[in-house]
Amino acid sequence: MAYNLREELNKPERFAAGHRMCAGCGAPVAIRGVLRALDPQDKAVIANATGCLEVSTFLYPYTAWQDSYIHTAFECAAATLSGVQSAYEAMKKQGKIDETYKFIAFGGDGGTYDIGFQSLSGAMERGHDMVYVCYDNEAYMNTGIQRSSSTPRFADATTSPVGSAIPGKQQNKKNLTEVMAAHDIPYVGQTTFISNFKDLHEKARKALYTEGAAFLNVMAPCPRGWRYATEDLMEICKLAVETCVWPLYEVDHGKWILSYKPKEKLPVSEYLKKQGRFAHVLKKGNEWMLEEIQKGVDERWEKLLKKCEQ
Amino acid sequence: MAIRERMSGNEAVAYAMRQIDPDVMGAFPITPSTEIPQYFSQYVANGQVHTEFVAVESEHSAMSCCIGAQAAGGRAVTATSSAGLALMWEMLYVAASSRLPITLSCVNRALSGPININNDHSDSMGARDSGWIQLYAENNQEAYDNFCMAMRIGEHKDVRLPVMCCQDGFITSHAIENIELLEDEIVKNFVGKYEPENYLLKKENPLSVGPYDTVAYYMEHKKQQAEAMKNAKAVILEVAKDFEKISARKYSFFEEYKMDDAEVAMVIIGSSAGTAKAVVDSLREEGIKAGLIKIRVFRPFPASEIAKALAHVKAAAIMDKADSFSGCGGPLFAEVRSACYGLDSKPVLVNYIYGLGGRDVVTTDLKKAFNKLLEYAKKGAPEETYYHLGVRE
Numbered sequence: 001m002a003y004n005l006r007e008e009l010n011k012p013e014r015f016a017a018g019h020r021m022c023a024g025c026g027a028p029v030a031i032r033g034v035l036r037a038l039d040p041q042d043k044a045v046i047a048n049a050t051g052c053l054e055v056s057t058f059l060y061p062y063t064a065w066q067d068s069y070i071h072t073a074f075e076c077a078a079a080t081l082s083g084v085q086s087a088y089e090a091m092k093k094q095g096k097i098d099e100t101y102k103f104i105a106f107g108g109d110g111g112t113y114d115i116g117f118q119s120l121s122g123a124m125e126r127g128h129d130m131v132y133v134c135y136d137n138e139a140y141m142n143t144g145i146q147r148s149s150s151t152p153r154f155a156d157a158t159t160s161p162v163g164s165a166i167p168g169k170q171q172n173k174k175n176l177t178e179v180m181a182a183h184d185i186p187y188v189g190q191t192t193f194i195s196n197f198k199d200l201h202e203k204a205r206k207a208l209y210t211e212g213a214a215f216l217n218v219m220a221p222c223p224r225g226w227r228y229a230t231e232d233l234m235e236i237c238k239l240a241v242e243t244c245v246w247p248l249y250e251v252d253h254g255k256w257i258l259s260y261k262p263k264e265k266l267p268v269s270e271y272l273k274k275q276g277r278f279a280h281v282l283k284k285g286n287e288w289m290l291e292e293i294q295k296g297v298d299e300r301w302e303k304l305l306k307k308c309e310q
Numbered sequence: 311m312a313i314r315e316r317m318s319g320n321e322a323v324a325y326a327m328r329q330i331d332p333d334v335m336g337a338f339p340i341t342p343s344t345e346i347p348q349y350f351s352q353y354v355a356n357g358q359v360h361t362e363f364v365a366v367e368s369e370h371s372a373m374s375c376c377i378g379a380q381a382a383g384g385r386a387v388t389a390t391s392s393a394g395l396a397l398m399w400e401m402l403y404v405a406a407s408s409r410l411p412i413t414l415s416c417v418n419r420a421l422s423g424p425i426n427i428n429n430d431h432s433d434s435m436g437a438r439d440s441g442w443i444q445l446y447a448e449n450n451q452e453a454y455d456n457f458c459m460a461m462r463i464g465e466h467k468d469v470r471l472p473v474m475c476c477q478d479g480f481i482t483s484h485a486i487e488n489i490e491l492l493e494d495e496i497v498k499n500f501v502g503k504y505e506p507e508n509y510l511l512k513k514e515n516p517l518s519v520g521p522y523d524t525v526a527y528y529m530e531h532k533k534q535q536a537e538a539m540k541n542a543k544a545v546i547l548e549v550a551k552d553f554e555k556i557s558a559r560k561y562s563f564f565e566e567y568k569m570d571d572a573e574v575a576m577v578i579i580g581s582s583a584g585t586a587k588a589v590v591d592s593l594r595e596e597g598i599k600a601g602l603i604k605i606r607v608f609r610p611f612p613a614s615e616i617a618k619a620l621a622h623v624k625a626a627a628i629m630d631k632a633d634s635f636s637g638c639g640g641p642l643f644a645e646v647r648s649a650c651y652g653l654d655s656k657p658v659l660v661n662y663i664y665g666l667g668g669r670d671v672v673t674t675d676l677k678k679a680f681n682k683l684l685e686y687a688k689k690g691a692p693e694e695t696y697y698h699l700g701v702r703e
Contacts, residue, residue, distance in 0.1 A: 043513065043516075045382070045510050045511070047378065054522065055522040058518050058520070058521045058522060059521060059522045059524060060521035060522065060523045060524065060527050061521075061527070063518035063521070065516075065518055066516065067516055068510040068511070068512075068516040068517050068518070068519075069510075069516075069517075069518040069519065070377075070378060070381055070510060070518075070519040070520055071519070071520035071521070072374055072377050072378070072401065072404050072408075072520055073374070073400055073401060073404060075370065076370060076371060076374035076401070078371075079336075079366060079370070079371035079372075079374035079375050079378070080374045080375070080377060080378040081378060082336075082364060082366070082371075082375050082378065083334060083336060083364065083374065083375035083376060083377060083378025083379035083380075083381075083382065083386065084378040084379065084381065084382040084510055084511075085378075086333075086334045086336075086362035086364050086375070086378075086379055086384075087333050087334050087362070087378070087379040087380075087382035087383060087384030087386070087511070088382060088511060089362050090333035090334060090360060090361060090362045090384055091333060091382075091383065091384055091511060093360055094360060096383075097511055097513070099513050101511065118367060118368060118371070119367070119368075119370070119371050119374065121367070122366055122367030122368070122371055123371075125367075126364065126365070126366075
């Protein structure tokens with residue numbers, strides 16, 4: 001059945017309004033997009049790493065989650081969920097459960113690229129039938145915009161600030177999607193929000209309904225950390241894709257597939273200029289930074305095209 | 311019919327786990343507890359249990375996995391030692407405050423550093439305030455029995471707390487001794503089914519676990535947790551009574567050995583109690599009224615019962631197989647001395663740190679401690695009460 005956003009939006013909402021995430025934040029958009037990909041009759045258990053999403057959606061005694069939900073700590077959403085999923089297997093074997101449950105972990109880049117990386121790698125290697133979704137906003141936003149291994153080079157973050165001697169983060173962003181692909185799990189996808197959420201929806205569905213471990217990396221911008229106007233969320237995601245900063249692709253049972261190829265690849269400055277965290281990059285005298293960023297994006301894009309046999 | 315066997319403490323715990331047949335075991339190897347997941351994964355490989363064995367990539371993930379499994383509505387177990395328990399630290403608190411009755415077999419080993427694989431109690435003593443019930447065993451029999459009783463205690467509706475069953479690394483975990491095992495069906499029936507009220511996989515009612523708890527609620531939740539730990543005392547005794555019916559073995563908060571008329575006493579935890587009993591016997595032969603208290607339950611701490619048991623004693627040595635680096639004594643000493651504060655006539659209490667990192671504990675060492683007690687019983691309390699036993703000067 002062809003994807004139809006209007007029909008998808010008619011599904012019962014599994015993530016209730018009234019949570020306390022910021023206006024213009026990508027995380028709840030990612031969550032709703034992933035949960036919409038569930039068949040309405042299927043049940044789910046959500047695990048969540050500590051972060052904005054957790055502290056803003058489950059403040060005792062209120063929960064925004066219609067499905068069962070568990071938060072334990074920052075670094076172990078994947079391990080926690082692997083316990084839930086294993087109990088499900090054991091209880092199913094004994095005939096204690098007959099419903100179909102899906103298991104989804106949500107973590108920010110701090111809880112996924114960094115502190116939760118070991119737990120994620122372990123759970124994926126063990127092959128639990130679950131989906132780990134990273135909502136990647138490229139810094140530790142919950143604690144106040146500290147750099148993570150996902151923060152891109154030259155971005156201004158509170159532990160990699162722009163100063164007179166050092167112009168923002170010095171290291172490159174970790175390529176986690178490829179690291180996860182190297183786990184040889186059945187499905188890995190990289191996506192964000194463009195046009196009618198079709199790419200996110202289709203990748204979430206594949207991730208959910210492919211047996212075994214799956215990983216989804218969703219670029220989910222943060223208006224506070226990236227310093228953009230809240231209404232620009234969708235525009236920034238689109239520019240990330242059109243500049244090839246965040247290419248849309250998947251690795252389905254080992255096959256690399258490019259999901260979208262821009263007709264005309266836009267210069268990276270189009271993406272950067274919307275964001276306060278890169279303001280210094282576009283200043284006169286700092287052209288070398290812009291060149292370096294462009295060079296990095298171009299190289300990674302070319303490599304990806306080769307992997308996808310484009 | 312009881313089964314007479316010979317096995318190590320580790321095998322005894324794994325055997326109990328097989329009989330209980332939990333839903334999930336999340337475990338990571340660490341000496342000296344490694345044999346437990348080894349034995350258990352063989353049971354899984356042989357199809358003797360229905361358990362999902364999750365070979366996690368760290369102890370932090372082992373405890374996280376157990377939390378997830380228990381919250382999901384299953385029974386979860388794990389085993390660890392030393393640095394493994396330390397790596398679980400954060401999650402031990404999450405397990406307890408989420409009121410999830412996970413059962414952990416702690417095979418006590420010194421905590422680094424320097425790294426040392428031998429026995430002392432620094433690992434579990436460090437976790438004494440994490441909100442777990444702690445049971446300690448003297449030998450393989452007690453390690454087995456405690457594990458059989460643990461779930462009945464932890465899962466009780468008035469308790470709902472995780473339970474740590476401790477035994478001494480190598481000394482108990484690896485020594486092969488005689489043991490009396492219970493039949494599978496008897497253990498299964500005794501432990502019963504796990505039927506939580508609410509759990510993640512309850513189809514009628516989805517559940518959110520692990521909230522952000524604000525100032526308005528946090529303290530009430532902590533008070534409930536404290537109440538649960540207090541409630542555990544009655545439940546521990548109730549379960550022990552039921553266990554006696556199936557095993558003819560009697561358990562309480564602690565064991566009193568020749569304490570009735572004792573004038574000098576030793577309070578000790580774990581395998582060294584056997585050595586201490588031998589010393590008590592030899593002192594009794596010399597006409598000295600010596601006695602021993604062996605702690606089984608450290609959390610909740612049986613304070614009033616301990617005070618009562620020591621009330622008539624002139625002097626007692628409190629033996630800690632872990633230092634707390636408070637500068638004034640180990641953890642057991644702090645508890646016992648505090649428990650005795652309300653006594654009208656207080657015994658002289660001194661603290662000995664002993665057996666750290668597997669340092670051998672021999673009868674002559676313990677006898678030295680008793681001889682000191684006899685001196686204090688006559689002359690009164692020494693100024694210094696914090697000593698290390700069996701150390702080269």
